Amino acid sequence: MAVTLGIYYLTPWLRWDRGPSLPDQAVLIDMANRRFFFFMIEIWPHEFYFVAGLLIMAGLGLFLFTSALGRVWCGYACPQTVWTDLFILVERWIEGDRNARLRLHRQKKLDFRKVRLRITKWISWLLIAMATGGAWVFYFADAPTLAINLVTGAAHPIAYTTIAILTFTTFLFGGFAREQICIYACPWPRIQAAMMDEDTLTIGYRDWRGEPRGKVQKGKESETGDCINCMACVNVCPMGIDIRDGQQMECITCGLCIDACDDIMEKIGKPRGLIDYLALSDEERERSGEPPRSVWKHAFRPRTIMYTTLWSLVGIGLVVALFLRSDIEATVAPVRNPTYVTLSDGSIRNTYEVRLRNKHGDDRMFRISLKGDPALRVQIEGTPYEAVPVPADQMRNQRVYVIAPAGSLPADSETTPFRFWFEDVSNGDRVYKDTIFNGKAQ
């Protein structure tokens, strides 16, 4: 909980130097300028497939963990669980342990103590909720500047609205709705059933050991099982279920019942593990007295190996794509209205709409040249030079002409393929785009 919360609250405050004209926030979703920064990686909108790839990896990762370990996401990493745990923690500090809280809850009279405790608790929750909403908006703007603006009231209304909405939802979901969100609002509990199988580690009750339930009677050979029906497992369950009824949709595998039961087992001198992480396939073996198979045997099976492979493939693909992408980029769109223009000396001219992207933090000159039929010649609109400047971290739309002299092969043929080269003059980085030249014959 501390780890996940720490990551969430602190990330926007990390700095990362990118040069003079780019923001220095390590993780920043810059909606206004349509850029996404993640440490040394900068993603433009047309590279959104990186984000899609990450989401695919997240999905596959979720499948992998669910099929191997059950709902560990729900129990340990899901924001709903993390914030609920945090809220319960606050509740415990202010109102005392579970029994004290229950007493307070059942107390009908609204005396001073109850009002004071309730208000303290709600204000603490509200502050946490506001901090949560506040941290969210820092991902979308320069955090220190925005923090000052938020306090002085100079920030954009959208920032305040976002904070208000997130404050409200955090307060409501973490403080009051809690497991209702998991049961009624979240689709994952329904999907997880398809991800799990009999080898998945999940929380289970060894009923062959525990049943029949009954009190321990001193000095007598007990006829009952190990379960003494103390209800400790039910009391700690954040989802309010009885794990002894078997696997249930509500279970988020948080493991609180395991800890609670182990405590009791130690107190009554019985072996631990009446409630434990176990795979359903082991149930048969344990009933017949065989030892359970090792965790590794459960974890390595075709299904998890396939998920891991897919996950790795997507990951490797993304990393490769990340390293292969160039810091300069160009797209070329031949103008088709009209496809060609005859000039007064009879030469044929084609026009191309070229987009040049400079992903560097400083201005760069792009030289435009072509490779193909030697008769073809490049001319850049608006300048006699063969290079154009592209401002830092910007895109430039540039019209480029290609001219074939009268009587040359490209001028008289239907189409002639050729290649545009775009070169960063400062360091020689270059990219190309293949396109065609339309001649008179078409």
Next chain:
Amino acid sequence: MSKAPKKFDNDPSTTGHEWDGIEEFNNPLPRWWLWVFYATIVWGIGYTIAYPAWPGISNATAGVMGWSTRAIIAADLKEAEDKLAPINAKLEAAELTEIASDPELGPYAVSAGSAVFKTWCAQCHGSGAAGAKGYPNLLDNDWLWGGDIEAIYTTISHGIRNEDDDDARYSEMPAFGELLEKEEIDQVVNFVMSLSGEAPDPSLVAAGAVVYEDNCSACHMEDGTGDREQGAPNLVDAIWLYGGDYDTLKETVTYSRYGVMPPWSRDASSAGRLTEAQVRAVSAYVHQLGGGE
């Protein structure tokens, strides 16, 4: 014998209607529902008074609030105009030749000019400005009246061969069908074709040169390069406004051509439709299409 119908425990009241022993329960609408229904009726009456609603013979009732979509659009247009007023004023004050290189005015003039062009010019010159037979191609580097920004601006402002603007560009080739013999026209067409390519009948070229010298060279110049001062086309290049084949040229010489363009500037003529800023913007747009000089 039929049994008495079994009543429900809580015996809901009926409407009192009965058909062959079948009774109808009285299930009134929920109160809140009914009141919401009444409220919508009241609201609906109020709405028809406040807003345009009831159709009449030629028009609908206007409504007491004076709401109209036309007024909204007019307001939107006014707002856009006001927003652009400062930059349009700058555009009007700028030197024509300076517009393209101005970092603020250049891109603005081109995008504003593109909108003007697609609204007013594309009908004849095409949305891609490639023109058509009789409508000059604005992408190439051949200009009847000049291709620098000043010349383009003058042409757009005053138009060509129109009666609405005294400053309109004006040139008129005589219809030589009334002045020359058929053979002479044949000869001169062959000569003109020989200027930029091959004459269909080379034997007539020499005679055509004489006809050309006497009748055409005053405007089209002795070497056939034309004269922009008079709007006389260049006859030696590869570009023909109406076509460079034998039949088309013969038609051109016999009957002449009379292409027109309206005056666009409001300031120059009462027939003009564009403001000074719009004329300047579309001039800048045309100038950067690829043929500007």
